[in-house]
Amino acid sequence: MSAAATTPLIETRSLVKKFGSFTALNGVSLRVYSGEVHALLGDNGAGKSTLIKILSGVFPPTSGEITVEGKVVSFASPRNATDAGIGTVYQDLALNPLTSVTRNFFLGRELTRFKSPFGLLKMNEMHEIAMQEMKKIGITISDPEQAVGTMSGGQRQTLAIARAIYFGAKVLILDEPTSALGQKQQMEVLKTIRRVQQLGNIAIILITHNEIHARLIADRFTFLSLGEVIGEGTAKDLEGDDIKRLMAGGAKIGDLAKELAV
Amino acid sequence: MKNSATTRQESDRLETKSWLNAVLARPEIGPIGVMLLLFGMLGYFSIPAGEFSLNPFAGEGFNALGIRNNLRVISQLGIIALGAGLLIIAGEFDLSIGSMIGFAGACMAMILRWGFAIVIPYLSFDGGMHIEFFTLVHITDVSALTAIGITMCFTLFFGWLQGYIVVKSGLPSFIVTLGGLFFLRGLTEVSLRAFNHRPDQTKGATTVTEIPDIKNIIEVPGYGEMEREAAKALPEADLTAIANSLPADTIAAITERLEYTYNRVAEAKTEILIAKGVKPMERALENALASGNDYMANIIQDKIANFKIEPVVAKTVTDTDIARVYLDSITTARPVANFFGGDILEPVFDWLYFPVDWNTNNFGNQFAPGLYSCVMIWVLLSILCYIVLSKTQAGNWIYSTGGNLNAAKANGVPTNKVKISLFIFSAFCATIFAACQVFEVNTADAAKGNLKELEAIAAAVIGGIVMTGGFGTIMGIIVGAFIFGIAKEAFFYIPGIDGSFYRVFLGLVIVASALLNENIRKRIMGTL
Numbered sequence: 001m002s003a004a005a006t007t008p009l010i011e012t013r014s015l016v017k018k019f020g021s022f023t024a025l026n027g028v029s030l031r032v033y034s035g036e037v038h039a040l041l042g043d044n045g046a047g048k049s050t051l052i053k054i055l056s057g058v059f060p061p062t063s064g065e066i067t068v069e070g071k072v073v074s075f076a077s078p079r080n081a082t083d084a085g086i087g088t089v090y091q092d093l094a095l096n097p098l099t100s101v102t103r104n105f106f107l108g109r110e111l112t113r114f115k116s117p118f119g120l121l122k123m124n125e126m127h128e129i130a131m132q133e134m135k136k137i138g139i140t141i142s143d144p145e146q147a148v149g150t151m152s153g154g155q156r157q158t159l160a161i162a163r164a165i166y167f168g169a170k171v172l173i174l175d176e177p178t179s180a181l182g183q184k185q186q187m188e189v190l191k192t193i194r195r196v197q198q199l200g201n202i203a204i205i206l207i208t209h210n211e212i213h214a215r216l217i218a219d220r221f222t223f224l225s226l227g228e229v230i231g232e233g234t235a236k237d238l239e240g241d242d243i244k245r246l247m248a249g250g251a252k253i254g255d256l257a258k259e260l261a262v
Numbered sequence: 263m264k265n266s267a268t269t270r271q272e273s274d275r276l277e278t279k280s281w282l283n284a285v286l287a288r289p290e291i292g293p294i295g296v297m298l299l300l301f302g303m304l305g306y307f308s309i310p311a312g313e314f315s316l317n318p319f320a321g322e323g324f325n326a327l328g329i330r331n332n333l334r335v336i337s338q339l340g341i342i343a344l345g346a347g348l349l350i351i352a353g354e355f356d357l358s359i360g361s362m363i364g365f366a367g368a369c370m371a372m373i374l375r376w377g378f379a380i381v382i383p384y385l386s387f388d389g390g391m392h393i394e395f396f397t398l399v400h401i402t403d404v405s406a407l408t409a410i411g412i413t414m415c416f417t418l419f420f421g422w423l424q425g426y427i428v429v430k431s432g433l434p435s436f437i438v439t440l441g442g443l444f445f446l447r448g449l450t451e452v453s454l455r456a457f458n459h460r461p462d463q464t465k466g467a468t469t470v471t472e473i474p475d476i477k478n479i480i481e482v483p484g485y486g487e488m489e490r491e492a493a494k495a496l497p498e499a500d501l502t503a504i505a506n507s508l509p510a511d512t513i514a515a516i517t518e519r520l521e522y523t524y525n526r527v528a529e530a531k532t533e534i535l536i537a538k539g540v541k542p543m544e545r546a547l548e549n550a551l552a553s554g555n556d557y558m559a560n561i562i563q564d565k566i567a568n569f570k571i572e573p574v575v576a577k578t579v580t581d582t583d584i585a586r587v588y589l590d591s592i593t594t595a596r597p598v599a600n601f602f603g604g605d606i607l608e609p610v611f612d613w614l615y616f617p618v619d620w621n622t623n624n625f626g627n628q629f630a631p632g633l634y635s636c637v638m639i640w641v642l643l644s645i646l647c648y649i650v651l652s653k654t655q656a657g658n659w660i661y662s663t664g665g666n667l668n669a670a671k672a673n674g675v676p677t678n679k680v681k682i683s684l685f686i687f688s689a690f691c692a693t694i695f696a697a698c699q700v701f702e703v704n705t706a707d708a709a710k711g712n713l714k715e716l717e718a719i720a721a722a723v724i725g726g727i728v729m730t731g732g733f734g735t736i737m738g739i740i741v742g743a744f745i746f747g748i749a750k751e752a753f754f755y756i757p758g759i760d761g762s763f764y765r766v767f768l769g770l771v772i773v774a775s776a777l778l779n780e781n782i783r784k785r786i787m788g789t790l
Contacts, residue, residue: 096665108673
């Protein structure tokens with residue numbers, strides 16, 4: 001990991017985003033290296049969502065710049081971001097529960113016999129690829145025709161991640177992947193993230209509320225509060241209490257305990 | 263026990279289904295059951311009173327004419343159900359289908375009857391301000407293809423417009439197409455009145471009649487193009503001349519057929535006469551037996567056994583007969599009109615009459631000439647829709663647009679284009695429906711297609727289409743059309759009940775299907 005740590009895969013330099021008079025982000029700089037899980041932590045309203053929306057091309061920053069593999073980029077639409085290799089897996093996963101695994105895996109980018117919306121689907125090839133790609137990051141599905149609605153939350157998450165990687169994501173943004181899942185499913189998702197990490201050529205930005213999950217999996221941390229970075233470091237740099245304190249927006253846990261005791 | 267917790271995979275939790283279970287889990291299996299039940303009912307109840315047969319094809323529902331007429335009802339509904347069903351799968355509704363049928367039919371008929379013109383009104387100041395009209399284009403004697411083409415321009419544009427309004431405004435398609443329903447029906451009535459009664463536009467009829475029977479225009483050798491009926495009504499001398507001009511083998515073939523027909527008719531007449539003579543005696547016999555008059559009964563029995571009647575002599579084949587049969591066999595000079603309004607499979611129905619002797623009515627004549635052309639159009643459209651929905655990229659887009667609109671958008675599916683295209687396709691199906699009607703009966707009526715939009719949606723729902731979108735198959739829509747069409751016919755034959763019970767029955771079937779569909783959907787969504 002540290003070998004690749006010379007140029008970051010994706011970097012933001014003092015990103016500022018203003019919505020009218022409200023400053024959502026106030027000069028956020030972030031460096032994410034390939035083969036690393038970079039946890040982005042912060043309380044509600046800290047600016048995490050704004051940051052990932054800028055990175056995935058939903059809206060442009062007011063000022064500041066983004067570089068991918070050292071080159072400055074700007075995104076006019078989510079499509080641009082995807083083309084630049086930034087794959088975002090949102091909380092709702094962008095899946096259609098009523099259709100099959102394969103149909104979801106290739107949704108919008110189906111393999112067809114000739115290039116036209118009316119081109120016949122290469123179903124067998126698509127089945128094979130979908131199974132393979134999901135197996136690579138750890139889930140064997142018995143039937144690619146299985147409706148996504150019948151899959152577990154963890155399996156769906158894996159499907160969405162496998163899809164993003166297969167379609168060229170070098171930077172994977174995972175938006176709260178473990179929320180709304182049961183304990184066992186959360187572990188499945190973390191295992192999946194670990195496998196993606198081990199592929200070595202993909203940088204993962206993990207947005208989470210869950211400090212335990214972050215500590216289990218992340219190599220590097222960035223803490224946001226009120227639109228600013230209030231702390232960052234590698235897993236080694238940060239001691240247990242630091243993480244809790246920074247997540248709560250910088251307040252000391254001891255202070256909180258005192259407040260609660262009153 | 264020790265290892266099971268670690269070796270068991272998440273994927274193991276999905277049971278692998280046996281072949282039978284897989285078939286039973288198909289969403290179409292319930293509707294197919296209902297369809298078979300209705301098939302049985304139609305066959306059984308349409309067997310004439312007094313006869314008994316377990317063969318459903320012995321009944322009137324499945325004699326040649328029954329099949330011809332029932333398939334027409336089913337396939338016409340099937341055509342619009344395809345448009346309605348695909349649109350529902352993509353998550354939208356079209357309530358304007360029925361009015362679109364009326365509009366398209368009237369439009370075609372008016373163009374065929376009065377021609378087509380583009381007229382531009384402008385303000386003129388010569389002798390006071392008034393509006394004048396400048397005729398840009400005026401064509402008369404419009405061909406069937408042109409009439410359909412011009413009508414398509416209007417209807418497809420209207421379909422596009424409805425789709426465009428729906429996707430751009432975000433209004434529910436229910437409201438937008440409800441507007442379309444009233445707008446088009448009104449427009450149809452207004453324009454029909456206006457064209458039928460030029461000076462006073464409030465008085466005219468809302469129908470178009472006196473359109474020639476275009477599909478039956480034939481090229482008669484030596485006489486040019488004329489309607490088949492007109493040709494058959496030519497003076498005897500002309501018909502004889504036509505017959506004499508035919509090659510010998512054609513004459514021989516036609517003669518053989520006519521002799522067969524005349525013999526069958528003669529046989530049938532003889533049978534009818536025997537039945538007429540015997541029936542009163544049989545009644546007398548019953549009375550005699552009932553009153554215990556054995557002597558009388560014996561005499562009557564004797565009489566019945568010896569009842570004879572001079573068999574009816576078959577007509578002889580004349581030249582005019584040969585000429586008429588020949589005129590019937592000439593293929594149309596207007597294939598487009600025939601494609602929509604004509605008959606198909608005539609050779610098969612001929613074969614069923616001549617060698618098979620099944621397609622025969624009570625008087626010995628051929629019963630049905632063939633199937634209505636709309637059956638073929640329905641089959642073609644169904645195959646096309648099946649391929650698009652199940653086998654192509656567009657199909658996956660349709661499913662995802664209705665299944666999860668945001669997911670589809672996030673993955674780059676052009677959901678607006680998908681929806682607009684399906685609104686256009688729905689209008690297309692309605693126009694095809696109208697073309698089939700106009701070219702079949704050669705009239706148009708502003709009331710045509712009334713309530714058809716609801717029938718189409720009902721057929722789709724019965725066939726397993728989920729109203730919230732994203733789920734359903736073409737096979738289901740086809741089965742739904744069958745159920746709707748057969749129910750209409752089957753209840754008519756049940757003795758002792760009002761034919762309108764079919765609506766009661768369909769009402770129950772629709773709600774039951776919708777419940778079943780919702781159950782299947784929830785099972786797939788994992789919420790049940």
